[in-house]
Amino acid sequence: MASRSGKKGAGQSERPARLIDVAHRAEVSRATAARVLGGYGFVGGETRERVLAAARELNYSANVVARAMRAGRTQTIGVVVADISNSFFSHATRAIIDTAAKAGYQTLVLNTDDDLAKEIDAVRVLVEKRVDGLIVVPSSPTRYDHLVQEGELAKPLVLLDRRVEELHVPVVCTDDRGGARAAVELFLARGHTRIGLLVATAAARGGPQAPQPDDAVSTVHERVAGALEAIDARRARQPAIRYCRSTIEEAREGALALLTHKTPATAILATNEEMTFGVLAACDELGLAVGKDVSLVSFDDTPWSRAIAPAISVVRRPVYELGHAAASALIREIRGEGRSGEILLPVELIDRRSVAKHAKRAR
Amino acid sequence: MASRSGKKGAGQSERPARLIDVAHRAEVSRATAARVLGGYGFVGGETRERVLAAARELNYSANVVARAMRAGRTQTIGVVVADISNSFFSHATRAIIDTAAKAGYQTLVLNTDDDLAKEIDAVRVLVEKRVDGLIVVPSSPTRYDHLVQEGELAKPLVLLDRRVEELHVPVVCTDDRGGARAAVELFLARGHTRIGLLVATAAARGGPQAPQPDDAVSTVHERVAGALEAIDARRARQPAIRYCRSTIEEAREGALALLTHKTPATAILATNEEMTFGVLAACDELGLAVGKDVSLVSFDDTPWSRAIAPAISVVRRPVYELGHAAASALIREIRGEGRSGEILLPVELIDRRSVAKHAKRAR
DNA sequence: GTGAAAGCGCTAACAG
């Protein structure tokens, strides 16, 4: 006698009902019960009703981990991001969760703080958990051993927002290069010649620095490259660049450096939210008015960037679409419906009030 | 012959190595291999080394789903929030993920958009996935059947940010009542008598409304109640209240209503980020200066609320701590280390520049 | 300190 909850009561007994308990109560075999509860195969109408009734009466809840073990699929994906509390990642993740859920997958979220060691650990955990696929925002542009996993447990993988050299898996990115180029072209068109780039990168060490850290992720390269393209096309003066970690404080220092140089920048491209606040703080400190003394374009549109005065001009990235595309690509890959190559989403320069025509600046 | 990867090669064979493959290669039993790989029981030093070496050579990755099935624990928790892309939830979730990870749990995240049907579904999925516990931000203050789950599959559960009447499980909240009270006390102390409350709630239907929707979550009640406490204590004039869904557009309409009333509000408490932007937009439209013509206090501190001009006074909630406390309580419960009651975290009123002394306002 | 064997709950051949 294997049954335990199949007595008479409505399921108040010791342990949760299992498939076999439902089968007994409905007086069918486990296979039949499994077919109706699992939603596959063919079962007669009356039998199906009996099973459904029994399941309801016993308050049956399918044990998905047993199913996963048997089927070899967990219907779970893993998302590895730098920091879910960051607005860019949280919006992209929202899209991923939604898209995955619609396709029957749940989503495990792990943070790396852009630390390779944490990323390696996260991927290991996810692989051990036997997720059906991973979406990773890689913290290193070159290190990817943990993502290919010699041997046979390589899982479907999609990279989000950043490329990894030599790793040929689907990547979903935005056209950051084009966005930076457009921003700088706008500066140039408005007569600015002394352009500053305030670039966030986890690879920066010990305060704002001029040389590009060589382990900066692809997004950093792209944005700088885009800005330089615009400059070179117009044979304009080379920009001043400061790389710093993504904190408002470091950004403020970086912006201060750009703004107090002997040939101070009159226009600054800030590569994310923190950098933008840094510029705002520095301008405030220096008594400089944004949109007048200092022009500013920032990456990523947010409610506040259009609500504040002056409204900030931004390079808008389609963040939800980015996450959606990544999840779609991953699910396609999981289902063996063909691999995507690189997906490049267009960005949009929204010119608001923070970019002024260049005029001699009072110091 | 059960083995398949245990041949000679370094694990390049067809399928991922299993425990038994490692055992064979190390020339020990499955039990012994399991002991060293699972990190329990006693195994001789030399034997342990052999097993570890074999695992490495075969690129062994523990199958955690098999382990979960056997052990009855998945080392996974579920988090059910309204919207992970919302900054409050994303910060709380970040804390939950971190705290859980430190204790060896991974986190599934699901969104409800404050829709009860989605919440019910999310909980069902999570229970089927056999998570070890759940953290839920309940979308209804009264409906909780899906959370208690008649029968035996009730999982350890902690409520985040919102209470549910009659549901006696651990709840982790912030002192929103006290925060609202403090905000209104500040208005009163500065001489304001016509106070407006702009309250976000998913329960609002069809534009800003005056009566409180009766299925508004506890946080809504608390904030309004706190505001009224301050008013009643000073026998001040009753506030004008507008309830609206959490969008900038509805907030703008609500704020417009408050500001263009025949006795317009001179001070507004906005219960979240969207409400705050709505007030900002309305003031802009009406040509009113925040921090001068209109005073404003907002719930939740953010980088922009201190960066914009004027810097917005806010009721700061300890969001990370909130998530951390919820995860800690849940893990304690999962481990049977005793149940927490209600945890109430203190808030802090940060007075910046958006609350002016009352003066006759030019219309 | 190590091994043998039972079984977690489910699915998928295969047989009828």
Added chain:
DNA sequence: CTGTTAGCGCTTTCAC
């Protein structure tokens, strides 16, 4: 259309 049965990979008594 329905039943029988053999595992999925791992842990865990219980012996030795």
